[in-house]
Amino acid sequence: MNLNRFHKERSVLAPANVFLILGLLIGGLYCVFIPYGAGFDEEQHLVRIYDISGFEFVPNIQNFITLEEFFDLSYQRRLSQFPAFDMYSRESLLRKLSRQQDSYHYGFKMRSFYTPVVYLPQAIAARILWRFFDFPILPSVMIQRFIGLLVYLAGSYVAIRLIPFGKWVLMALALSPMALFQAATLNADGFTNAVSFAFIACVLHVYADQREKTSSQWILVLVGCSLMLGFAKPGTIILLLLLLILSKDRFPSKKNWRTVLVLGATLAIIINAGWIAIVLPNSVLSEGQTLSVSHQLRLIFASPVDFFVIYLQGIFLSLLPYFKDWVAAYGYWAGVVPVPVYWFYVLSLQSALLAEPQRNTIPANVCVFMIGLFLLSSAVIMGMYLALVYIPGDVSPLGRQGRYFIPFTPLLLIALTGFISVRENWQRILQWGTIGSVLIVIGYYSFGMFTTYYTYCNYPAYAGNKCILPIYKNLDKENAFDVRINNELPLSQTFSSHCNEMESVQVLVKSIPQNKAGTLRFSLLDEENQIIASRSLKTSEISAGDYLTLLLETRRGLKGATYEIRLESLDLMAPEGIGVAVSLGVFYDGTLLVSGRERHGSLIIHYVCARP
Numbered sequence: 001m002n003l004n005r006f007h008k009e010r011s012v013l014a015p016a017n018v019f020l021i022l023g024l025l026i027g028g029l030y031c032v033f034i035p036y037g038a039g040f041d042e043e044q045h046l047v048r049i050y051d052i053s054g055f056e057f058v059p060n061i062q063n064f065i066t067l068e069e070f071f072d073l074s075y076q077r078r079l080s081q082f083p084a085f086d087m088y089s090r091e092s093l094l095r096k097l098s099r100q101q102d103s104y105h106y107g108f109k110m111r112s113f114y115t116p117v118v119y120l121p122q123a124i125a126a127r128i129l130w131r132f133f134d135f136p137i138l139p140s141v142m143i144q145r146f147i148g149l150l151v152y153l154a155g156s157y158v159a160i161r162l163i164p165f166g167k168w169v170l171m172a173l174a175l176s177p178m179a180l181f182q183a184a185t186l187n188a189d190g191f192t193n194a195v196s197f198a199f200i201a202c203v204l205h206v207y208a209d210q211r212e213k214t215s216s217q218w219i220l221v222l223v224g225c226s227l228m229l230g231f232a233k234p235g236t237i238i239l240l241l242l243l244l245i246l247s248k249d250r251f252p253s254k255k256n257w258r259t260v261l262v263l264g265a266t267l268a269i270i271i272n273a274g275w276i277a278i279v280l281p282n283s284v285l286s287e288g289q290t291l292s293v294s295h296q297l298r299l300i301f302a303s304p305v306d307f308f309v310i311y312l313q314g315i316f317l318s319l320l321p322y323f324k325d326w327v328a329a330y331g332y333w334a335g336v337v338p339v340p341v342y343w344f345y346v347l348s349l350q351s352a353l354l355a356e357p358q359r360n361t362i363p364a365n366v367c368v369f370m371i372g373l374f375l376l377s378s379a380v381i382m383g384m385y386l387a388l389v390y391i392p393g394d395v396s397p398l399g400r401q402g403r404y405f406i407p408f409t410p411l412l413l414i415a416l417t418g419f420i421s422v423r424e425n426w427q428r429i430l431q432w433g434t435i436g437s438v439l440i441v442i443g444y445y446s447f448g449m450f451t452t453y454y455t456y457c458n459y460p461a462y463a464g465n466k467c468i469l470p471i472y473k474n475l476d477k478e479n480a481f482d483v484r485i486n487n488e489l490p491l492s493q494t495f496s497s498h499c500n501e502m503e504s505v506q507v508l509v510k511s512i513p514q515n516k517a518g519t520l521r522f523s524l525l526d527e528e529n530q531i532i533a534s535r536s537l538k539t540s541e542i543s544a545g546d547y548l549t550l551l552l553e554t555r556r557g558l559k560g561a562t563y564e565i566r567l568e569s570l571d572l573m574a575p576e577g578i579g580v581a582v583s584l585g586v587f588y589d590g591t592l593l594v595s596g597r598e599r600h601g602s603l604i605i606h607y608v609c610a611r612p
Contacts, residue, residue, distance in 0.1 A: 015171040016160040018435055022175055023153045023183075026442055030184035031145040035084035035453050036138055037074025038331040039185025040403075041111060046070055046186050048112040049119045049144065053127035059110040060282035067097055069137055075453070076332055080587040081471035082498075084453045087138065094136045113279040114188040115271070117231040121147045122186065141186070148190050152183035155194025159201035164208040166414035168352040168434055170197065173410055175438050177328035177341060177445040178403050185331065188233050189403060195228040196236055196407030203242045204414070208362070219257050223264030230268030235384055236407050237272045238377045240265045245366050296387055303392050311386055314398040315379070321399025326406060328445055333400075334473070335452025336459045338444040348437035349413065355430035356417050367415040374411035381405065456498040457609070467609040469498055470588045477581060480604060482510040483594060484577030485520060490568035491580065491603070495590040499609030500559050506547040507565060508604040511579035516540045518572035522550050525564040532563075542578060547606065562590075565605060580604075 037043050047066045048059060071077055073092065075084055086092060116123070122144040129135040129143065156174040160167050173179070174197060182189040202225045206218050222243070229237055243265060251257045280286060280293070300307045327345050328337045362370075381404045389397045422430070448459045457467035485491055505524055516539045523534035533552045542548065567580060581604040582592065592599045 013431075013435075015167040016157055019160055019171045019174055020153060020157050022438070022442070023149070023156070023180070026446070027149045027153065027180050027184045028146060029446075030180060030449075031149055032142050033453075034181070034185055034331075034449070035075035035087050036141045037076045038084075038334065038453060039181070039187060040189075040331050042186045042331070043070050043074045043076070044110060044112040045119070045188070046141065046144075048110060048114075049122045049126050049186065050130065052116050052119050052123035053131060057116045058282075059113050059279060069095065069097055073137060076473070079472070079474050079585045081334065081452075081456075081458075081473050083455060093138050095138070096134055096136050097130060111284050112188070113283045114233055115231045115275050118188045118191045118233075121151055145184055145186060148186060149183050152179075152190040152194045155191075155198045159194075159197035162198070162205045163201035163414070164205055165356060166410070166417040168355045168431060169349070169413045169417055170201070170410055172345075172348045172352040172434060172438060173197075173406075173413065175442070176326075176345065176406070177337075177441060178326060179406055180442075181328075181330070182403060182406075189406070192232040192236055193406050195225065195232050196239060197410060199225040199229055199239055200242060200410050200414070203245065204362075207245055207366075216257060219251070219261055222261055226261075226264045226268045227271070230271035232272075232407075234272060234276055235377075235381050235404075237269055238380055239373075239407070240268060241373055241376075242370070242411070245369060293388075296390055299390055299392060300387060306392050307386075307390055310390070310393075310395055310398070311383060313395055314382055314386060318399035322402040322405070325400060325402025326409070327402075328441075329403070330449060330452050332473075335448060338448045338459050338463070341441050341444045341448070344437050344440045344444070348434050348441060351430045351433040351437055353413065353417060354420060354422050355427050355434055357424075357427060362415070370411045370415040374408050374415075377408040377411070378405050381408075457611075461609075461611050464611060466503070467499055467611060468606050469609065470606070472587060472604075475583060475585070475587065475604070477508070477604065480508075480510060480581040480583045481601070482579035483582045484511075484513075484575070484579045485567045485569055486572040486574045486577030487570055488574040489577060489595050490566070491595075492564055492566045492593045493590055493603035493605065494562055494564045495588050495605065495607070496560060496562050497607060497609075498559060499607075501610040502552060502563075502607055503610060504549055504551045504608045505563075505565060506549050506606040506608070507567065508547055508581040509542055509544055509578065510581040511544050512539060512542055513572065513576040513578065515576060518569060520548075520572070520578050521566075521568045521570075522548055523566040523568075524550055524552070525566060527562050529564075539572070539578065544579075563607075565603065 036046075039045075047070050050066070050070070051057075051059065073087070073095065075087070125144050125147050126140065129140040156170075160170050160174065163170055174193075179193055182193065184190075202218075202222055206222060209218075226240060226243070229239055243261065246261075248258055251261075286292060324337070324342060328341045330337065385401055385404065386397060447462075451457065451459045451462055456469055456471075458471065461467035483489070483491060507522070518539045519536045520539070520542065521534065521536050524532045526532055533550055535550055537548065567578075569577065572578065582599075582601050583604055584601045586600070587602045590602070592601050592603055
């Protein structure tokens with residue numbers, strides 16, 4: 001291959017073309033193999049798409065009604081994590097919308113309240129597939145995902161082609177695992193990221209243009225990009241400040257074309273703010289709702305110092321979690337992202353920065369402005385999110401939602417492009433290094449995705465750690481029931497093992513009696529009702545909130561075999577006893593027996609397997 005053509009846009013290995021090839025290949029696979037509902041709030045976005053396809057553009061204007069299939073098929077609705085292969089069974093894959101009155105959910109409050117433009121391409125597909133042809137649900141979701149992916153790829157491809165420098169950096173940013181995950185699932189982030197990249201690239205293209213005056217056509221393009229920001233997610237509109245780097249002397253008519261651009265930016269702000277004003281009264285942010293803006297503002301103004309302290313903690317103490325969440329996560333933070341993803345992604349960004357020819361002609365003060373705008377945008381987004389979820393003294397929201405920073409990150413890294421120069425032959429090596437690092441990142445991320453959605457054990461088990469099952473997804477331990485084991489009330493729980501070698505079993509203790517005298521017998525039995533392991537624990541040795549652990553002297557296990565946990569006591573007198581945690585949800589295969597009678601629910605347990 002002739003490396004002299006490496007920089008040319010028509011070369012297959014030009015940054016824009018590399019992005020398009022990898023984006024189509026990897027993103028297309030993600031559209032199919034990420035289980036429906038695994039994306040952040042994906043079921044909410046799908047319902048919104050379905051409503052727009054029926055010309056219901058404003059959400060929550062009446063008591064919300066939606067089809068139950070959108071929730072029944074959602075991977076996130078599962079109580080525990082188990083392989084999603086069943087979503088590709090004939091029954092699931094061919095399931096259609098019933099549209100019967102008894103298949104509707106009532107009282108559902110839509111959380112997806114972004115402008116209809118965000119969902120328009122997918123809504124057109126939904127109207128054709130569902131309202132005209134009654135196409136099955138999951139294949140339709142995959143098609144809609146792919147359409148959303150194409151929107152993201154188109155916007156990002158144009159951005160990489162347009163941007164005068166930082167092409168390799170923007171390519172690496174646009175191929176980040178988190179950006180691809182969002183582009184390949186149903187949400188508003190793919191559209192927002194695409195128009196943000198395109199806007200930044202368009203402004204920098206006009207700024208770096210060597211011609212004396214900017215053509216009227218490019219000003220109209222800027223106006224169009226500005227309007228697209230107005231239709232994107234709230235907060236992204238702050239990117240319009242980047243227009244300030246354009247000198248008034250560059251406009252063909254100081255009076256008219258500057259006015260056109262200002263009017264376009266103003267209209268974008270009106271669209272963004274106006275839509276929020278329209279949907280806010282009926283949204284989850286309205287008075288009386290869980291995320292009420294007025295309620296949150298009252299909390300903040302009642303304790304502004306506490307809010308400010310938590311906000312600063314979010315900035316200075318949660319930078320690493322925000323970074324990791326910005327680079328890579330799986331929907332709802334399921335599973336574990338392999339650590340090499342982060343190391344190789346940093347390496348890809350470093351290679352991309354050094355791989356750029358030294359063509360950055362932006363003055364230092366403009367670069368400082370871009371970095372400052374990135375910091376301001378990130379601070380605003382972080383503040384908006386924290387304000388919505390703020391609870392006095394609670395720092396748990398910190399370090400999450402790093403994907404919200406994706407639209408602004410090009411400002412930071414492109415401002416740093418070209419200041420460190422290496423020889424041309426090294427640039428070519430680093431360009432290959434950027435591509436290689438991105439491929440390694442995608443490879444590790446995809447393997448972690450496979451272990452998360454298509455195996456019982458998460459990635460750490462395949463990296464040498466223990467596999468602890470079941471993996472609960474929607475478990476509320478705090479409100480679990482307290483079933484007290486005593487001389488009159490034994491308890492047993494069966495479960496099916498999904499590992500070949502089991503090392504121990506665990507049971508969550510909810511409470512202990514005031515009288516510390518007495519013992520609890522903890523046993524594990526096999527399918528032949530033979531005791532595999534057993535131990536007696538004194539009440540004084542047991543602590544509420546901890547797990548009781550029963551170690552197996554020799555590893556036992558047969559995948560799919562059924563085992564029984566038995567808890568009993570002969571000397572703990574009723575009505576007191578050792579309380580074990582029982583949830584009403586059925587999280588795994590098995591039967592719960594309390595005093596010999598079958599009960600609905602599940603004992604909160606874990607069983608520990610050797611690594612796969």
